[in-house]
Amino acid sequence: MDSLYIGVDVGSGSVRAGLFTASGDLQHVAVKEIRINNPEPGYYEQSSDEIWNAVAYTVKEVTKNVDEEKIASISFCATCSLVAIGETNKPVSINKDDDSSEWNIVMWMDHRAHDEADFINSTGHNVLQYVGGSISLEMETPKLLWLKKNLPSRYNNTRHFFDLGDFLRWKATGSLRRSVCCLGCKWTFVNSPTGSSWDESYFREIGIEDVLPKIGVTISFPGDTDQISLDAAATLGLSRFTKVGFSMIDAHSGVLGMLGCHNQEDLDSGLTDAAERLSIICGTSNCHMALNRKSMLVPGVWGPYYGVILNDFYLSEGGQSAAGKLLDHVVMSHTAYPALLEAVGSHGKVLSKLEGLLSTIAANQNEIATLTSDLHIWPDFHGNRSPLANPTLKGMVSGLTLSTSVEDLAVVYLATIQALAYGSRHIKDVMEKAGHKFTELVLCGGLIKSKLFVQMHADILDLPVVIPACTEPVLLGAAMSAAAAASSDLTLIDVVARMAGGCTKVQPRREDKTYHDKKYQVFLKMVEDQVQYRKIMSD
Known part of the structure; x- marks a missing residue:
């Protein structure tokens, strides 16, 4: 009997499950949207109960009319979000205004822990060398410190803090083994060819040494396996013999x-x-x-x-x-967007329309790139993750006009795509x-x-x-x-x-290389100017 395998991905806005053959052929996909609570700027929260219910829905959808005995195993990946679970294995609210709310996940893109990240970085601790020299407020230890400082009773009442991928594996197996992918990349766990461990001095220095028993001491590595629990097998509609694989962050x-x-x-x-x-x-x-x-x-x-x-x-x-969030924000903020959306019917069709329009505006396909010679964008509207590691940076635009035309929107869309690519080039360099x-x-x-x-x-x-x-x-x-x-x-x-x-x-079109080299110079100059503006204002 040919075995089948299930991969589950919990993204920012949806849960997706896919059923694959042993040769990697995708048989079925199911999607279920999940909510994001955004109570104030920079705060993004989710519900682990809602996510687990969505996992059950999508898994049952992709295995509909499939013999459960053919499903050999399942594995999870998810955004690197922080999940709080209490003594009775129930959610612990992380919503600062409602301790009874269902919102028990601090999402990866939540920026509430800005001050805590600054404090951690001021310590200069050795573990920071593994996060590019400074920890991001999107990682888990600044968020843990924020919870301890701002919601101490809920921090204390939390029995387990999980990365979301590890939470899903725990729900599926009951195992408290934590993924080295999640812990190593987002929690400062140090793994090396000679061994692996938490650096307890780091947690003492930043004041959350009491969290260590709650974040896991037994580690799971790539290729590891666990057995599905009877409860999870019933919930997901799978055989009790189903194996559960190593969990990962979604991008990984x-x-x-x-x-x-x-x-x-x-x-x-x-x-x-x-x-x-x-x-x-x-x-x-x-x-x-x-x-x-x-x-x-x-x-x-x-x-x-x-x-x-x-x-x-x-x-x-x-x-x-x-990235995608930036493109949507820029396009939807333009005055020409509402009428264009009404005309074509969906956001996706708006973007397709803009790409077609760019070909019309340019004299030929090779001239599309040069439509932005006077329009330059620095894309860090939500801070810079890499390579400047500065979450306080802001977006910048040079070259705006009073135009409200759809053609202007198309060029702005192009300039934003180019800005993201220049950012990728910056990281690559x-x-x-x-x-x-x-x-x-x-x-x-x-x-x-x-x-x-x-x-x-x-x-x-x-x-x-x-x-x-x-x-x-x-x-x-x-x-x-x-x-x-x-x-x-x-x-x-x-x-x-x-x-x-x-x-x-x-393949790259090298006829535009000189043009892009010049635009890249402007790109780098923009962030230098932003730093200079801040210096002027602070002085």
Whole structure:
């Protein structure tokens, strides 16, 4: 009997489940939207009960009319959000105005812990070298410190603090083992070829040493397996013999799902070394991920994290805090948007219309890029994650006019896409200066539906862009983890090779290279100017 594997991805706005064969073919996908509570600027919260119910719904949807005995295993990936669970295994509210609310998750993009992150960074503790030199307020220890300072009774009443991926695995198995992917990348857990541990001096120095019993001491590594609990099997509609795999952060699962994709040209010339691929998971935010067998510290880039996706590989992780969210914000804020939305009927059709309009405005396809010669955008409307690691930076626009036309909106849309690509180039340049070498980009996520987004990344970073044939590489990565958990004789690397699938490639158009080099100079000058403006105002 051919086995099937389930990958579950909990993103910012939805839960998705995918059913895969042993060769990596996607059979079914189900999606269930989940809510975000935004009680005030910078605060983003979710409900773990709602998310678990959505997981049950999507898993049952993809396994409808499938013999439960064929489902060998399941694995989860999720945003790196903080979940609070109390003594009775019930949610503990993190909503500062309502201690009885269902909101018990501080989302990854929540920025309430700004002061706490500043304090932690002022300590200069040794663990900060693994987060690019300064910890992000999007990581978990600043959020834990915020909870202790601002909601002490709820902090004290919390029995378990989980990363969301670990919460899902706990719900499925009852196991308190924590993923080295989640803990290493977001909680300051230190993993190395010679051992792994929490640095207790760090927690003492920042004043939350009492949290250590609540965040896990038993660690799960890539390829690990657990048994589904009877309760979870009944809830999810799965067999009691189902295995549960290693849990990951969603972007990291995407790296696993994209790692081995190849086409016939790759096979003929020899597969590209995984260390030469810069993977960008493009969604609400963008994550820039690179694997290497060497440990390389990169200023402003998180890592290197050892063994968090594949054993024996180090991960370096950059990113942009707002990407798809930034594009939506810029487009929807333009005065021409409401009428265009009414005319075409949906936001997705608005974006398609704008891309078509750009071809009309330009005299020919090759001139589209140059429509923004007088319009420049610094894209950090939600702060800079990498490589400047400065969450206080703001967005900047130079070149606005009084135009309210749809054509003006199209050019603004183009300039925003270019700004995100220049930001990716900035991250790439810093990583290469520290020792990385990239010969290809690999992209996945919702933003790759835009041919313009893909082509601008190829042109601006001057690298071929690889697009995996699998339309759901994040789900595929989770399914790979599930398949490894179900196998007694295949390693995770074996599973990746078997399930990876094909790809297509988009080559850079080098006729615009000089233009983009000049725009990139302006891009870097903009942030210098912003720093100077702040200096003037502070003086």
